Amino acid sequence: MITARAAGLVGCQSCGRANSQGQTRCVRCGSRIDSRTPRSLQHVWAWMAVGLIAYVPANTYPMLITSTVGDRQESTIMGGIIDLVEHGSYGVALIVFVASILVPVGKFIAIGYLAFCIPRRMQNPHSLLHLHEVVEFIGRWSMIDVFVVAILAALVQFDLIATINPGIAAVCFALSVVFTMVSAQSFDTRDIWDRVEETSAGT
Amino acid sequence: MASLPVDLEDLIVCSKCDLLHRKATLSVAARAKCARCGTVLLVSRPRAIGQVLALALTAAVLMTVVVFTPFLQLQSGQFVSRASVFDTVMTFSEGIMLPLSFAVAVSIVVLPLTRLLALIYAFLPLFFGRSALPYAKVSFALAERLRPWAMAEIFMVGVAVALVKLSSLATLSVGPAFWSFAAIVLVVALKDTLMCRYSLWSLLDRAGA
Ligand SMILES: [Zn+2]
Ligand SMILES: [Zn+2]
Numbered sequence: 001m002i003t004a005r006a007a008g009l010v011g012c013q014s015c016g017r018a019n020s021q022g023q024t025r026c027v028r029c030g031s032r033i034d035s036r037t038p039r040s041l042q043h044v045w046a047w048m049a050v051g052l053i054a055y056v057p058a059n060t061y062p063m064l065i066t067s068t069v070g071d072r073q074e075s076t077i078m079g080g081i082i083d084l085v086e087h088g089s090y091g092v093a094l095i096v097f098v099a100s101i102l103v104p105v106g107k108f109i110a111i112g113y114l115a116f117c118i119p120r121r122m123q124n125p126h127s128l129l130h131l132h133e134v135v136e137f138i139g140r141w142s143m144i145d146v147f148v149v150a151i152l153a154a155l156v157q158f159d160l161i162a163t164i165n166p167g168i169a170a171v172c173f174a175l176s177v178v179f180t181m182v183s184a185q186s187f188d189t190r191d192i193w194d195r196v197e198e199t200s201a202g203t
Numbered sequence: 204m205a206s207l208p209v210d211l212e213d214l215i216v217c218s219k220c221d222l223l224h225r226k227a228t229l230s231v232a233a234r235a236k237c238a239r240c241g242t243v244l245l246v247s248r249p250r251a252i253g254q255v256l257a258l259a260l261t262a263a264v265l266m267t268v269v270v271f272t273p274f275l276q277l278q279s280g281q282f283v284s285r286a287s288v289f290d291t292v293m294t295f296s297e298g299i300m301l302p303l304s305f306a307v308a309v310s311i312v313v314l315p316l317t318r319l320l321a322l323i324y325a326f327l328p329l330f331f332g333r334s335a336l337p338y339a340k341v342s343f344a345l346a347e348r349l350r351p352w353a354m355a356e357i358f359m360v361g362v363a364v365a366l367v368k369l370s371s372l373a374t375l376s377v378g379p380a381f382w383s384f385a386a387i388v389l390v391v392a393l394k395d396t397l398m399c400r401y402s403l404w405s406l407l408d409r410a411g412a
Binding site: 001002003004005007009011012013014015016017018019020028029030031035084087089091092095096129136140141143144145146147148150151152153154155156157161162166170171174175178181185189190193194196 | 211212214215216217218219220221222223238239240244275277279280282284286290291292293302303306307310311340341343344347348351352354357358360361362364365367368369371372400401404407408
């Protein structure tokens with residue numbers, strides 16, 4: 001087994017073509033290529049920081065604003081979940097809880113953990129790779145609540161009885177999901193695989 | 204430095220772990236995976252391009268149904284409201300909510316449709332034996348890169364949650380767009396599994412794109 005880098009080649013991550021060293025664009029598809037993405041961890045940290053900043057107002061500001069005759073109710077992400085529980089919709093409450101709270105928070109912790117461990121050569125690289133796979137797969141699903149808000153707001157526009165409008169938290173939440181997705185994509189998994197090679201060569 | 208065949212076109216580099224593979228040793232398996240990390244490198248399926256194109260065209264046509272016909276209908280007493288995806292997107296078209304409207308439109312309609320059209324643009328001429336159009340490779344690379352950002356399937360789960368949330372408030376029924384959207388999610392998933400990126404790239408190579 002030999003990596004493209006060890007063979008003096010640069011692999012294109014977009015089309016899989018092997019390019020000769022020194023090339024900056026893939027000869028086949030024109031994508032920018034690097035043997036290993038430079039400063040990938042700096043990008044990871046930066047995007048994660050903005051994601052985290054956006055996640056705070058996403059939780060404190062209202063996600064949904066429901067106006068009924070003479071009454072105006074604002075509910076945050078957590079408020080919405082509590083409402084669902086009170087109505088007995090435990091299954092849906094669980095979906096929203098997982099997608100809007102458990103996954104985002106877990107993702108921040110996982111990305112931070114990965115970005116902390118990789119340069120310090122801590123942990124088994126195989127388990128780090130597994131964790132990264134999970135983070136990449138699961139991150140997009142946090143968008144569920146943003147879509148729910150969009151659908152509710154589009155449907156419930158009975159001016160006389162009830163209107164639902166999106167709150168500012170919906171925007172913050174959507175941005176937070178996007179930023180953390182970019183953060184997770186900024187990892188260069190090839191770096192972690194290089195370490196797998198080192199460890200197996202060492203023992 | 205190891206001695207390798209000079210022809211770089213016969214090599215495949217795994218995008219996840221950088222491991223170098225020879226195409227000849229891979230194409231025996233129906234679905235060849237990276238020897239180290241298991242990423243699918245190629246699927247040997249000679250007729251795949253026709254199937255992939257048919258699926259992409261189907262999904263693109265269904266998308267127009269989705270955008271303009273009612274998605275959900277809500278009835279409470281004598282009040283009826285219908286929402287198409289277009290309405291859903293337009294809900295946030297004012298002021299501070301504009302980025303949200305943009306995000307919804309992009310992730311459920313614009314990106315999925317861009318991916319489909321880019322794929323069709325790159326491969327339809329090849330299917331009919333013509334040479335590739337200009338920028339065919341760029342558009343295929345684009346279709347691939349946009350993949351994580353197209354969120355049609357996540358929107359479907361959002362619809363399900365919204366249905367439950369509203370069930371106590373009003374009677375809900377689903378419109379034609381709902382079914383088209385569900386079909387798109389399935390068709391696109393099937394297309395992405397049938398599609399062999401490597402063979403499509405070499406097809407473009409041979410067509411002189
Ligand atoms: Zn390439
Ligand atoms: Zn691999």
